[in-house]
Amino acid sequence: MSHSVQIKSLDLQFGAVKVLKNLNLDIHEGEFLVLLGSSGCGKSTLLNCIAGLLEPTDGQIWIKGKNVTWAEPSERGIGMVFQSYALYPQMTVKGNLSFGLKNAKVPKAEIDKRVARAAEVLQIEALLDRKPGALSGGQRQRVAIGRALVRDVDVFLFDEPLSNLDAKLRADLRVELKRLHNQLENTMIYVTHDQVEAMTLADRIAIMKGGNIMQLGTPDEIYNRPQNIYVADFIGSPSMNFIEGQYSNGVFSKGELSLPMTGYEYVAPKTADRGATIGIRPEHVITGELVSGAPVKVEVDVDIVEPMGSDTLVWAHLAGKPFRIRMDGSARVSAKERLTIGIDPSRASLFDTKTENRL
Amino acid sequence: MTDAMSGPRGAKPKKALSRNNIIVYGTLFVVAIYYALPLYVMIVTSLKGMPEIRMGNIFAPPMEVTFQPWVKAWAEACTGINCDGLSRGFWNSVRILIPSVVISISVASVTGYVLSMWKFKGSEVFFSMLMIGAFIPYQVMLYPIVILLREAGLYGSLSGLVLVHLAFGMPINTLLFRNYFASIPEELFKAARVDGAGFWAIFVKIVMPMSLPIFVVSMIIQVTGIWNDFLFGVTYISSPDRYPMTVQLNNIVNSVQGVKEYNVNMAATLLTGLVPLVIYFASGKLFVRGIAAGAVKG
Ligand SMILES: Nc1ncnc2c1ncn2[C@@H]1O[C@H](COP(=O)(O)OP(=O)(O)OP(=O)(O)O)[C@@H](O)[C@H]1O
Numbered sequence A: 001m002s003h004s005v006q007i008k009s010l011d012l013q014f015g016a017v018k019v020l021k022n023l024n025l026d027i028h029e030g031e032f033l034v035l036l037g038s039s040g041c042g043k044s045t046l047l048n049c050i051a052g053l054l055e056p057t058d059g060q061i062w063i064k065g066k067n068v069t070w071a072e073p074s075e076r077g078i079g080m081v082f083q084s085y086a087l088y089p090q091m092t093v094k095g096n097l098s099f100g101l102k103n104a105k106v107p108k109a110e111i112d113k114r115v116a117r118a119a120e121v122l123q124i125e126a127l128l129d130r131k132p133g134a135l136s137g138g139q140r141q142r143v144a145i146g147r148a149l150v151r152d153v154d155v156f157l158f159d160e161p162l163s164n165l166d167a168k169l170r171a172d173l174r175v176e177l178k179r180l181h182n183q184l185e186n187t188m189i190y191v192t193h194d195q196v197e198a199m200t201l202a203d204r205i206a207i208m209k210g211g212n213i214m215q216l217g218t219p220d221e222i223y224n225r226p227q228n229i230y231v232a233d234f235i236g237s238p239s240m241n242f243i244e245g246q247y248s249n250g251v252f253s254k255g256e257l258s259l260p261m262t263g264y265e266y267v268a269p270k271t272a273d274r275g276a277t278i279g280i281r282p283e284h285v286i287t288g289e290l291v292s293g294a295p296v297k298v299e300v301d302v303d304i305v306e307p308m309g310s311d312t313l314v315w316a317h318l319a320g321k322p323f324r325i326r327m328d329g330s331a332r333v334s335a336k337e338r339l340t341i342g343i344d345p346s347r348a349s350l351f352d353t354k355t356e357n358r359l
Numbered sequence B: 001m002t003d004a005m006s007g008p009r010g011a012k013p014k015k016a017l018s019r020n021n022i023i024v025y026g027t028l029f030v031v032a033i034y035y036a037l038p039l040y041v042m043i044v045t046s047l048k049g050m051p052e053i054r055m056g057n058i059f060a061p062p063m064e065v066t067f068q069p070w071v072k073a074w075a076e077a078c079t080g081i082n083c084d085g086l087s088r089g090f091w092n093s094v095r096i097l098i099p100s101v102v103i104s105i106s107v108a109s110v111t112g113y114v115l116s117m118w119k120f121k122g123s124e125v126f127f128s129m130l131m132i133g134a135f136i137p138y139q140v141m142l143y144p145i146v147i148l149l150r151e152a153g154l155y156g157s158l159s160g161l162v163l164v165h166l167a168f169g170m171p172i173n174t175l176l177f178r179n180y181f182a183s184i185p186e187e188l189f190k191a192a193r194v195d196g197a198g199f200w201a202i203f204v205k206i207v208m209p210m211s212l213p214i215f216v217v218s219m220i221i222q223v224t225g226i227w228n229d230f231l232f233g234v235t236y237i238s239s240p241d242r243y244p245m246t247v248q249l250n251n252i253v254n255s256v257q258g259v260k261e262y263n264v265n266m267a268a269t270l271l272t273g274l275v276p277l278v279i280y281f282a283s284g285k286l287f288v289r290g291i292a293a294g295a296v297k298g
């Protein structure tokens, strides 16, 4: 696979504050890459660097095999869609779409053709003569995408494009974005702090924290094989249960709890004994009739039951720690009950307590 | 059981003549009269002949309307050796006003644009220095500027005065533009850069069309300030030939020779105030909008 965007040892400082720290990232041609992370971790900053709107302190940015570190935003073959849409208020939709092309001195006939095509793809043909003020949020966002679309760019950059929309519209536009990506096959880099958007849209997700990438992988890898406790905790709702204990001879133990890690895929072929933390997703806990076939069975004390319709969240205690269990919505559990659950070590995650990295 | 729809319903009725309303409108009325009366006296006096004025009733409307005082004020009144009325001062003021306003708005708007959107190393320091300039009292600089202008060979000339107006208008206008432009969302500016617009294209095609009100506000402040200026006019212009209109008005009104022609004085004063008045009326609406306008919505 060829490279589309490559970020090499990128550093960025605002005054004395280091916002990006020796960041490396390779993005493939045609890939949908999502940058996911909590607020303030540097996602927008990284995106602005790729766009050329911020100058890095050190490092390089390559796009399509060209070093564009010093290139102007318009010379990089990128289009950007902003959270606030950033449409030019005094221009019509058509004016907004054609502004970039006019600056690039594209002939008028060609501009009309490209605007018409983009309007068709985004279904905004009827809105071309309106001003942005007379559009709904969803329509504005479509125009903003159109502005990148008409310029025939190699790379689309999105900075939380859906976060100003209501939940229903967000879900609709998410699907549309996915369709658009399938249709255009451009590289797309998409910033969000919404896990659902990240999991549904991404070919690969980069989880960021404090200006570093904590893990880069497919949604499946990120979800099932988190490389460190931060990623494991960040992804999933309700979040993963963690129990700190000891790992020795292929068995994780904490107090009377003892879990032989049979079937667990270790990162390193031989794993030495050490202090370890096990992570178990609430939805990976085996309950109901399936418990009898589970590799490991344990008993927990139920504290609180939260029925949520499609499923039921049970708050319990295991090895003296709060432990969340996601059960089927039809399950009948009551507080103060003693419940037998099953755990499948092959679906759990094991971390070194000190380094917080996956074992 | 009572009828569900009885009792208060729909819009709450408002009393037209409540005690509060009477107090508010009464006060407004009195204040309005207080402001309008002098203007009324000036207008009627300027339309009377001298014999009628000597009768002493300043509030009475003219028995016989005459425009002679206006003609005299504009074209015949004497100051010193020149007897061509205020027209000379008017054209002097126009020649001072136009370059001062055009240049100061152009320079201040571009400076404000740079200070809000193209920040460079030290731009904050530069801005602070400019602001300090705004707070130094004029009087402190009055004489040093005389020396500077004399050294530059511009003392007493209209261009020297224009230069002074430019310098003194710069801080406040730059502040005005910078703050207005700062309310334009940063992402709009970024989007324009991604779209390949450069420094001037962004200013002319994105920023200016969004900022018409602030240009109007700045223009009004400059026009009225420069037109009404008296201090700089007397200080930096040495010859009566080149006095701006305000200085000439003062000379006409305060001339000690002969009888005091109140009607001519009133007409001259009204003529001098006409330019700011026209500007206010023509752009009042935009002025209010510019001052009230906060963030620019997308
Ligand atoms: N111009 C600036 N000057 C100084 N610090 C800045 C500047 N811009 C951003 N920062 C800091 O850099 C860090 C990263 O900011 P960034 O906008 O990239 O976060 P983000 O991951 O996009 O967050 P969010 O999800 O809230 O948008 C933050 O701690 C922020 O305070």
Ligand SMILES: [Mg+2]
Binding pocket: A043, A044, A045, A159
């Ligand atoms: Mg951000």
